[in-house]
Amino acid sequence: MSEAAEGGVRLPESLRGVEPVQSVRTPIRLEYDYRPSASAESYLRAYGEKRIIGHRSPVDGAVFIPPRGVDPRHGVAISEEVDLPDTGHVGNFCVTHLPIPGRKGLEVPYVSAWIHLDGAAVGFLGLVSGCPSDEVRIGMRVRAVWKPDDELGTTAENIRHWEPTGEPDVPLERAGNQSFHAGRGDEAGA
């Protein structure tokens, strides 16, 4: 027992003097061929037309983005699509000083933020630019900056980033996920 417990290895006689193998390298490659779900397909196709769509919950009207076909509070299927504006507020954010593995053309530091669109009940991730990173605030109003029309694809990357609108901030206590209250209609304090 003590031998293994101390991490020691006792080689058989026949292996005395043989150079020990310290490690083996076994590359793994697996390929996956993903198809978008019907809801993801609608969402991505809408981006191609500079539209943003969400899913409205049948329970209380809360709008979820990206649309994933379910209200996670209730495990209820959602299929009703609604158009959302390309304006909202920063619910919260991170100033990152590290590059993202495999992502090119992103200067550090960059600001990733939970963007709460006007009329949406939850935030989704986006980059904030157009102002110094130390001026980004929780509650700051932002609008989408789209790629030029001739560069649009069926991808969320059609929105280059979000920039400040200059409107007054949403107060801290109403910013982010706290901004939705069932039945109040336009939630985000716009």
Next chain:
Amino acid sequence: MKPVREVAVVSTAVHQVPALTGTTEVQLMVPLLNAARDAVGLTQADIGFTCSGSSDFLAGQAFSFVQTLDAVGAFPPISESHVEMDGAFALYEAWVKLQAGEVDTALVFSYGKSSPGSLRDVLALQLDPYFLAPLWPPADAVAAIQARLLLEAGKVSGEELAEIAVRSQRNAVGNPNAVRSSPDVAVEDVMAEVPIADPLRPSDLAVESDGGCAIVLAAGDRARQLCGRPAWIRGIDHRIDAHGLGTRDLSRAPSAELAASVAAATADLAIGSLDIAELHSPTTSQEAILIRGLGLGASTEVNPSGGALAANTLMAAGLVRIAEAARRIIDDGADRALAHATSGPCLQQNLVCLMTGV
């Protein structure tokens, strides 16, 4: 040991298709979870414990099960756990939780969507990472080594394997969750197939499928309230064998034999006297090993659903066996049923669940 509490399957929901396109795992599970709960009039708030099984390697994504929690409706927060195993083992964990007596109901589910990747390659990564996995043996080739041992030892004939394949395809007719069925396939048809991994022919290998399964468990009087004829779990046990394919007798599945004998002793049931058995056998040769090893009697109907050969949803196929066996007790009046789940290469790990209608 003798279970402290009586626990039963009170509802089941299954969905399996050749490949799920246009549907995420979350969207797959929402209707199944709701169907299983609705069948006994429960909402998630009535569920005492929730447990699921799935695999990141199928999804191609780390922490893939975190997203699937959205399908459950996990707010207010739930008492919940997850195993990186077939859902049959999630059911075992839930059964244990019910034994401790703090909760009376449990929701169990599992799912697998293997169609985006190559399952026979993915499964190679289950093997010893230093000595075997680097060789990338496809799963059917590993199973073929076992089948050949079985044939060479004279423990089974090629015709017997073909008969198992034919039984599966015929039984699967009418099962909406089977993806391979045929009312008139014959032994000669199977024997005439070109082997994929000699000696295994296409009909000897389970058909891959995507899908999911949800089950509600309840204890004692709660089960009797919720269901007219609950499928009572009288014995459940699981065991594992050594991993190295060269270190065990591949023509047997000692862990399946042991799990069955422990479950049978607990249940006070004779395995030879069962009405039906749903076996999770990824190949006909493995089904032959199980039939003999578990000690099934001649009067036991094996895989009335077609079994895993007719649709093998990795991570769910074992739980689907429990659901199929339980459904025959709940809906069809069967009295005594066995359900089996397996995991790992060549029947390495096995679970046996014995259920009765009374």
Next chain:
Amino acid sequence: MAKQRTAVLGVGQTKYQSTRGDVSMAGLVREAALRALVDAGLEWSDVDAVVIGKAPDFFEGVMMPELYLADALGCVGKPILRVHTAGSVGGSTALVAASLVQGGVHRRVLTIGFEKQSESNATWALSLPQPFSVSINAGAGGYFSPIIRRYMARSGAPDLIGCMVAFKDRQHALRNPYAHLHQHDLTFDQVVEAPMLWDPIRYSETCPSSDGACAMVLGDEAAGDAAAGPVAWVHGAAMRSEANNFPGRDEVNPQASRDCAADVFRQAGISDPRSEIDVVEMYVPFSWYEPMWLESIGFAERDAGWRMVEEGATHLDGGDLPVNCSGGVLSSNPIGASGMIRFAEAALQVRGMAGDHQVEGARRAFGHAYGGGAQYFAMWVVGADRP
């Protein structure tokens, strides 16, 4: 239908370090398991079942590695379960093992959590390209930094509270021979001056990436009574999960966390956690989570957790509620084991076996783990006295 009493009979840990190149995965888990058995005074044949946990399989590139590890864990012919509940997995794994004893199914269960991050590439594993979504966050820090920012904004905590936690845990780690980071010459100024990675999270306020395993042997009442040495009795144990992103979610202080703590304290008969718990091992992968969890669990009022840090209440020397005397996740982070280390260290404290980081006279300890987007929680209270 009473639950069976359950005790921690033995604990085994490996040295945590960035690369354990001297052992295979099997060697790593066996080392911890053997030490737990020796501590419990038991043999492999005394173990009825094994429950193993680890974080995503992609971290080592082995699918369901418990299949391959069954031999090394003396498991052939026995039951083995494999748990995976994101970062809380080490805690959840211990709780599943405990439920096997509580449910009367087994008498003695070996439970183990491990990670051998050096065998693959965790950054790769966590940034596998996902279709149909834009990759915007680099690592877990990018996810948790906004939550910390919101906590700072709403609590009014001074900026350097996180640095105080990081410095304290690294000091504690010097008293734990198993800890990964032993930074003998570290100064508080160095912690403060470390580069920002995910503002407001500094490099010095993050956890390392470690190889390692932690194991426990749990037993029923008879096994606890038969133990030669001191055991830790389970007084309360619970898990809770909640969805990731929904309207009204309090991501700083998730309801799943509050519910889980309340359940554990109810089971343990504890009404004033601050005075009734002697020592805490909580899952703090980023320093600011110490004050956040102090509030969420109920050791401090809302928005006041940082005051405990500032006052030194959580320091091993002189604090009334020492937190992470082992050095915590900030000093050792074999992800799949990190939660179990918290549970095991809590047990060591009430057994009086925590060595140089022992809290004098500890009778009741709190073990804690969380995971996902602060969605999965596992907690237990262990005590020196039979419940």
